[in-house]
Amino acid sequence: MALNVRVPQPLRNLTGGASTVQSTGGTLSDCVSALEASYPGIRDRLLDEGGEIRRFVNIFVNGDDVRFLSGLQTELKDGDEVSIVPAVAGG
Numbered sequence: 467m468a469l470n471v472r473v474p475q476p477l478r479n480l481t482g483g484a485s486t487v488q489s490t491g492g493t494l495s496d497c498v499s500a501l502e503a504s505y506p507g508i509r510d511r512l513l514d515e516g517g518e519i520r521r522f523v524n525i526f527v528n529g530d531d532v533r534f535l536s537g538l539q540t541e542l543k544d545g546d547e548v549s550i551v552p553a554v555a556g557g
Contacts, residue, residue, distance in 0.1 A: 469497055469542055472549040480505045489548070494525065495538040497548060512550065522553040 469489045473481050481487050487505070491497035502509040514520050518538070525532045526549040532540045542548070 467492070467542070467544045470545075470547045471497070471501065472547065474550055474552050476552055477508060477511055477550065480508045480511070491542055493538065493542060494527065494532055494540045494548070497542060498538070524551040524553060525549070526551065 467490050469491065471487050471489050473485055473487060475485075478485060487501070489497050489500045489504070491500050498509055498512060501512075512520060512523055512525070519525060519532070527535065527540055527542065528547055529549075532538070
């Protein structure tokens with residue numbers, strides 16, 4: 467199963483500068499594990515110490531925020547697009 471993962475600029479140092487990478491996994495959790503295997507350190511940037519998605523990281527599957535789906539247990543299928551989007555704050 468091939469997944470397309472869109473990587474934001476702040477994490478591209480981990481992907482060799484690539485803005486889109488390929489991953490695998492039946493769930494978002496599996497996808498994060500596969501990303502970690504290919505790009506060591508990315509898991510720590512996405513997940514907190516408790517293994518949950520960090521507050522300042524938004525992850526979308528085909529445009530839908532996983533926080534409103536099943537979080538890390540969101541099911542994925544071949545060809546899905548996973549987008550990692552850092553939260554933006556300011557005033």
